[in-house]
Amino acid sequence: MAEETLVKKFKVENEYGIHARPAALLVKAAGKYECDIFIEKDGNKVSCKSIMGLMTIEGYPGSTMQVTTSGGDAREAMNEIEELFVNKFFED
């Protein structure tokens, strides 16, 4: 598998933003992959595999997050994370 780095931006569209439950979903999804996954907002960059990191990034509803995946399975990881953002973390 080729090493690659992907960058994508997502809007936080669920009602409460990235609180504990969405953070847990992101960490669980990211934890399945070998590649490095980071989430960035307003210059704050945290690992998507860290629940405490995700809870400090202030993912307000309506804010935009930049996700970077890099490594062998970067594409699969990005797809799964995109699923979560697009589906509003399966909330409501």
Place this chain on the structure above:
Amino acid sequence: MAITVKTLWDEGAEKLSLTVIAGEQYLDRKLPETAMNRPGLALTGFFQYFANQRLQIFGLAEFTYLKSLSQSEKLKRLEDLFEQQIPGVVITRNRKATKEILDLAERFKVPVLRTPMVTMDFVNECTVLLEKLTAPQERVQGTCMELMGIGVLLRGDPGIGKSETALSLIERGYSLVSDDVTEVRLTSRGNLACWANEVTRYHMEIRGLGIIHVPSLFGVAAIRRQTELDLVIDLKQPTGDEDRTGVNPEYIEIMGVRVPCITLPVRSGRDMANIVEVAALNQKLKELGHDAAKELDDKIIYRLTRGRARNG
């Protein structure tokens, strides 16, 4: 669960200071109702309502009343009472059983017991004991520990490290209730009481060592006879699907009682005892009304939604 007078005798002879004074061979009579009856009213000849399925308690009142009767009347009334197929008689305050009672006990095959206890104390103690003897009971697979007053049941597949974890917890100063097989009783208050099988009590099996006797090695502080179950911890091979926040706690049902249940992934080198200890502490905190995961989540949601208002 129906018990016999013998069950009460076996379990309660010491605690209730009971002795059998007549009808010892009839101790296996069934005790259909696990309650007691003062037969005073029946002794006056009133049998329209008589709790004949219960243990009959002869206290000061009954004896004083019998004394007021003529000899023939006394015999007649006692005969009427014994004819009701009562399961057993207990005489309190160490009163001497009259000859009539002893004869009737033989004739109607009724065991008669005696205790020096005051009637009210006996009834109270005996009620508690009977309730204990008849409460629903189950045997569950798991090792039970008590940590700072929190009863924890460790479950998991054989070889996952239940006993090893328990051993580390004992070394940290906590107490073993049972290893691998735990008896659970549903108490009248709706709690689950856990204890160990009499035979294997306080023994543990450690792979590579075999059987050890915990109080001999670690002292009596390392054991506890019984504890109330507060938390179930399932030790599992890691799946990657473990709870990461604790915001939505899980529960399991044991005999219809909901018990918080945590699944802990076991990896080699991970100090399970430490984690079980923290889980028990956290459970204690939750019972005090302080749920760290939920409070942090609420705080974050508050900050995030306030941010929404600010950002338009």
